[in-house]
Amino acid sequence: MPWNRRHLITLEELSRAELDQIHSTATGFKKILTRSVKKVPALRGKTIVNLFLEPSTRTRMAFDMAAKRLSADVISLDAKSSSTTKGESLRDTAQNIAALQADMIVIRHSAPGAPLYLSRLLNIPVINAGDGAHEHPTQGLLDTFTMRERLGELDGRRVVILGDILFSRVARSNIQALRTLGADVTVVGPSTLVPPYFEALGVRVSHDLRSALADAEVVMLLRIQHERQNSGMFPSIGEYTSMFGLNQERASWLHPDAIIMHPGPINRGVEIDSELADGDRSVILEQVTNGIAVRMAVLYLCAGGQPEYVTPTA
Amino acid sequence: MPSLWIKNARVIDPANKRDRVGDVFVQNEKIVASLSAADKKKAKVIDGTGLVACPGLVDIHVHFREPGQTHKETIATGSHCAAAGGFTTVVCMPNTSPPASNTGTIQYIKDVIERDAVVKVLPTGCITVDMKGETLAPIGSLARAGVVAITDDGDCVQSNELMRRACEYAKMFDLPLMDHCQDHSMTVGAVMNEGVVSTRLGLRGWPNAAEDLIVARNAILSTYSGAHIHLQHISSKNAVELIRRAKARGVKITAEATPHHLALTDECIEGYDPKFKMNPPLRTAEDQQAIIGGLRDGTIDIIATDHAPHTDYEKDQEFDYAPNGILGLETALPVTLGVLQRQNKFRLAKVIDLMTRKPAELLGLPAGTLSAGAAADICLFDPQEKWTYDAKAGFSKSANSPWDGEELQGRVKTTIVNGKVVFDGKKVRKR
Numbered sequence: 044m045p046w047n048r049r050h051l052i053t054l055e056e057l058s059r060a061e062l063d064q065i066h067s068t069a070t071g072f073k074k075i076l077t078r079s080v081k082k083v084p085a086l087r088g089k090t091i092v093n094l095f096l097e098p099s100t101r102t103r104m105a106f107d108m109a110a111k112r113l114s115a116d117v118i119s120l121d122a123k124s125s126s127t128t129k130g131e132s133l134r135d136t137a138q139n140i141a142a143l144q145a146d147m148i149v150i151r152h153s154a155p156g157a158p159l160y161l162s163r164l165l166n167i168p169v170i171n172a173g174d175g176a177h178e179h180p181t182q183g184l185l186d187t188f189t190m191r192e193r194l195g196e197l198d199g200r201r202v203v204i205l206g207d208i209l210f211s212r213v214a215r216s217n218i219q220a221l222r223t224l225g226a227d228v229t230v231v232g233p234s235t236l237v238p239p240y241f242e243a244l245g246v247r248v249s250h251d252l253r254s255a256l257a258d259a260e261v262v263m264l265l266r267i268q269h270e271r272q273n274s275g276m277f278p279s280i281g282e283y284t285s286m287f288g289l290n291q292e293r294a295s296w297l298h299p300d301a302i303i304m305h306p307g308p309i310n311r312g313v314e315i316d317s318e319l320a321d322g323d324r325s326v327i328l329e330q331v332t333n334g335i336a337v338r339m340a341v342l343y344l345c346a347g348g349q350p351e352y353v354t355p356t357a
Numbered sequence: 358m359p360s361l362w363i364k365n366a367r368v369i370d371p372a373n374k375r376d377r378v379g380d381v382f383v384q385n386e387k388i389v390a391s392l393s394a395a396d397k398k399k400a401k402v403i404d405g406t407g408l409v410a411c412p413g414l415v416d417i418h419v420h421f422r423e424p425g426q427t428h429k430e431t432i433a434t435g436s437h438c439a440a441a442g443g444f445t446t447v448v449c450m451p452n453t454s455p456p457a458s459n460t461g462t463i464q465y466i467k468d469v470i471e472r473d474a475v476v477k478v479l480p481t482g483c484i485t486v487d488m489k490g491e492t493l494a495p496i497g498s499l500a501r502a503g504v505v506a507i508t509d510d511g512d513c514v515q516s517n518e519l520m521r522r523a524c525e526y527a528k529m530f531d532l533p534l535m536d537h538c539q540d541h542s543m544t545v546g547a548v549m550n551e552g553v554v555s556t557r558l559g560l561r562g563w564p565n566a567a568e569d570l571i572v573a574r575n576a577i578l579s580t581y582s583g584a585h586i587h588l589q590h591i592s593s594k595n596a597v598e599l600i601r602r603a604k605a606r607g608v609k610i611t612a613e614a615t616p617h618h619l620a621l622t623d624e625c626i627e628g629y630d631p632k633f634k635m636n637p638p639l640r641t642a643e644d645q646q647a648i649i650g651g652l653r654d655g656t657i658d659i660i661a662t663d664h665a666p667h668t669d670y671e672k673d674q675e676f677d678y679a680p681n682g683i684l685g686l687e688t689a690l691p692v693t694l695g696v697l698q699r700q701n702k703f704r705l706a707k708v709i710d711l712m713t714r715k716p717a718e719l720l721g722l723p724a725g726t727l728s729a730g731a732a733a734d735i736c737l738f739d740p741q742e743k744w745t746y747d748a749k750a751g752f753s754k755s756a757n758s759p760w761d762g763e764e765l766q767g768r769v770k771t772t773i774v775n776g777k778v779v780f781d782g783k784k785v786r787k788r
Contacts, residue, residue: 055557133675154675155559156629175677177559215559240556274545 046344049168052159053178054219062220064350066188068340069333071353075112076335085343085353086115089146093119094136095172097153101307101331102172102182106149109338118145133157134164141165147346150174168345176210182306183216185337187224189330190261193302198225201298203255204246205230205287206265206314207276208237213306214265218244231255232287235276252287256296263304264289264314280313290316294324302326359401360384360392361776366405366737370412371710372726381410383733386776390729405737408770411709412725413445413476413734415716416686418510418535418589418613418661421478423469424462425454430666430754432466433473435686437752437787438664440780442686443769445734446477446717446724447664450510451488458483458494463502473788475779476772477734479505479722484523484534488512493523500530505720508535510589511636511681513571515541520574524584533585533611533720538571538596539563539637548677550623550638558626560676563638565593572596576603579610587719588612590663592637594647601656611719613661614648616692617683621759631672631679632759635665649701652711659716662689666755684758687751690738691765698740699766705740733776742768752785 046064054062075081091110095103103119110117133152140148149170150158155177162169173179187197194200202221208214208230218241221228228246230237241248249255256262267283277283294303303315303325311317320327344350361383369376382392382400392400421435430438432449439447449466451457457466463480470478482499486492488509496507507527513536514520520536527534544563549555551562568591575586576599591597591612600612617635622642625633633639651657665682672679693712697703717725724734743766748756772780779786 132670134673152675154677156677157675159629160675175559176561209556212559215557238556240553243553244557 046350049345050162051170051180051341051345052162053171054180054183054216054223055178057220057223059223062184062187062223065184065337065340065344066191068344068350068353069188069336072339072343073333073336076332082112082114084114085348086110086113086346089346090116090118090144091147091149091342092140092145093117093149094140095119095121095151097122097151097173099151099173102151105331105334106172106338109335109342112335112339113342115342133161137161137164141167147342170341170345173212175212176215177212178216178219179212180216181334181338181341182213183220184341185330185334186217186263186304186306187220188337189304189326189333190302192333193326194260197221200226200261201229201259202226202261202263203229203231203259204263204265205289206232206236207267207271208232208241208265210236210271211265217263218246222246229255229259233277233283236271252293253296256293258298260298260301261304262289262297262301265306266308267310267314284313288314288316289319291319294319304330306330358386358776359399360396361403361733361773362392362397362400363403363405363410363735363737366408366410368410368727369706369709370727371706372412372714373728375727376706381727381735383773383776386733388727388729388731388733403737403771407741408737408739409705410735410737412713412727413736413772413774414443414690414712415446415722415725416444416662416664416689417448417659417716417720419447419449419664419686420452420666420682421449422666423453424465428754429668431473432469432478433788434752434754435664436474436476436478437785438684438686439476440772440785441752441769442688443690443736443738443772444476444686445736445772445774446479446722448479448481448505448720450508451481451483452511456483456487457481458486458488460495460498460502463499463504467503475785475788476774477724481506481508481535483507484509484514485519490514490516490519493519493526496523496526496532497530500532504532505722506533506535506587508537508589510535510537513537513539513541517574517578521578521582524578524582524586528582528584533587535587535589536571536575537589538568538575540567540570543567548634548638549626550640552623552641554623554626558629560626565595565640565644568593568637569595569599572599576600576608576610580608583609585609585611590615590618590637590661591648591651591657592618592640592644594644597647597651597656601651604656611658612651612656613659614652614657615661615663616685616689616696617759618648619645619696620692625759629676631674631676632683632757632761634676634679634681635663635683636681649697652697653703658719660689660693660711661716662686666753667757668755672757682757684748684751684753684755687753688746688758688760688765690769691767692760694740694767695765733773735773736769737771738767738769740767742766744768
């Protein structure tokens with residue numbers, strides 16, 4: 044089956060076959076990352092604009108790295124240097140970028156739906172690098188890629204996402220991809236941050252850490268943000284850690300071969316004990332490496348490349 | 358001015374419990390019971406065959422944006438939309454620039470109405486100075502200047518103490534208060550209904566409870582003060598129940614529902630299209646059914662549009678940034694007929710009542726009836742005709758309608774104000 048999507052806006056809309064195509068393409072690209080010459084000419088002559096209207100370090104670095112590994116030219120614009128601070132609308136900014144003959148836009152925006160809006164305005168591929176609390180598709184792709192590398196197929200596998208689910212685009216993209224891949228997903232955390240509406244996305248909602256973690260093969264932690272405390276979502280960081288932080292004892296409830304994931308940046312001692320973050324079960328840094336391979340796959344496929352040219356055996 | 362003879366229409370006049378095929382006569386700007394044989398010969402005849410003739414529609418919730426936001430709408434263009442939608446009396450909200458919180462602004466608005474409006478446009482004033490919710494506007498002077506109600510529409514008065522005093526004070530002048538029920542502390546950053554859809558889309562949710570709380574607050578303040586509080590655009594299921602119980606106790610509150618809350622749900626927002634963004638937000642099918650139930654049993658008194666024009670460049674943005682509100686006047690009748698009459702089997706006369714006699718009565722306006730001696734404000738429409746609404750070809754300066762390009766059933770053919778045809782089915786008689 045050929046790949047025929049130009050944009051990557053959500054994981055909700057991707058089929059299982061499409062997730063497989065991205066993952067197998069990423070497997071091929073991952074091999075390049077360990078060579079001495081870490082570059083292929085796949086996107087030579089193409090210009091990719093990274094339009095980051097919300098602060099980001101690792102996602103932006105990973106997209107930058109991925110584009111360069113594919114030999115594309117990369118231009119990065121952030122909120123401060125773009126004209127949006129001068130009151131220019133997203134429509135006008137985007138049309139100017141297109142008029143500069145860019146070949147692809149990677150957008151990070153605080154407003155949910157902004158990448159979809161952009162994709163309707165422009166004729167060039169739009170890649171969502173995170174839109175508010177909506178989705179962060181490449182994060183969901185790299186997380187599920189990492190899980191599949193470690194566990195194999197995810198059908199029926201128990202995955203727990205722990206923390207601030209309500210405001211998390213990472214949680215939403217993972218939920219969508221994991222459901223499509225057949226995993227058994229539980230979201231857990233304080234009731235204010237894990238509202239019952241999530242059940243409609245096909246996951247179990249829990250506020251009891253012990254039963255949620257029991258025998259889980261993956262636990263994915265999300266960053267706890269201090270500003271949620273100010274808006275009354277939970278009493279204090281200390282109470283959060285005491286109720287929901289992952290420590291050695293709680294990690295012992297997991298399946299013996301379970302992996303611990305975190306999209307970063309981590310708050311050591313808040314959502315996760317420092318030793319666990321650095322421990323054997325942690326795959327946090329693998330996630331970062333895989334993030335480049337997965338983003339190479341996404342850029343390559345959405346630019347018109349086909350998966351069969353990047354086979355895992357290449 | 359020649360007399361008018363509307364012949365052979367289905368005449369629906371809820372105020373007189375009339376619903377049968379017959380004629381309507383107009384002489385000297387008034388409805389009359391009949392015309393003399395000589396007058397009949399000279400009268401301008403409008404063939405009403407196949408049409409409904411009813412009192413001109415009344416909408417007590419529109420935004421005409423003048424003064425200060427005339428790029429979106431003016432009193433002239435807003436009144437054209439009203440005429441095209443069959444409305445002959447509308448009440449405009451005070452959230453202009455500057456807000457209508459002093460008598461000078463009210464006088465300005467009245468002057469523009471006098472000069473430009475093709476239907477009857479009545480002003481409201483603010484409850485608090487510049488709708489800031491801090492100090493009372495000069496409510497007595499506003500009453501004397503001719504406002505028909507006071508409201509901080511869009512900026513619900515948050516202080517219970519201030520709202521209490523506003524109620525007590527306005528009661529002196531028998532001036533109703535109209536309130537957009539929203540507890541701001543629960544809706545910070547909220548752009549759509551809180552629920553399954555907002556959860557999936559990652560948009561910040563506006564919970565029903567934020568409306569329910571202020572509805573309950575207003576019922577309580579009305580109980581103590583005796584003031585008439587009108588609850589604008591009710592959207593929440595539990596709010597309907599709160600109103601029902603308060604009314605059963607005799608509390609002097611009334612309520613309205615908009616055509617869009619009857620016809621659309623939060624699922625429309627799937628594509629992040631800001632033409633479905635309004636405040637209060639579109640809610641769920643369950644809320645919709647409760648509101649329809651409220652209209653059926655009188656808990657909700659009337660239909661009002663909340664006609665809220667915004668230009669393309671304002672509306673065409675990221676969903677979070679787009680302003681709230683949609684056009685309503687030109688689509689209100691067909692949309693309401695679709696939901697209430699065709700889908701929910703309301704009698705046609707009942708739907709007309711909700712859009713004519715009842716809103717007029719609610720604010721004590723001389724409108725909404727075809728009684729002999731009443732002003733000849735009449736709407737003639739074809740309940741069967743199907744047509745496609747083109748918002749850009751409509752009469753508003755803006756085009757922000759969720760029904761743009763949609764096929765609607767029921768079309769206004771003639772609108773008459775004080776015996777003059779102001780809309781003939783195609784053109785508005787501009788001034």
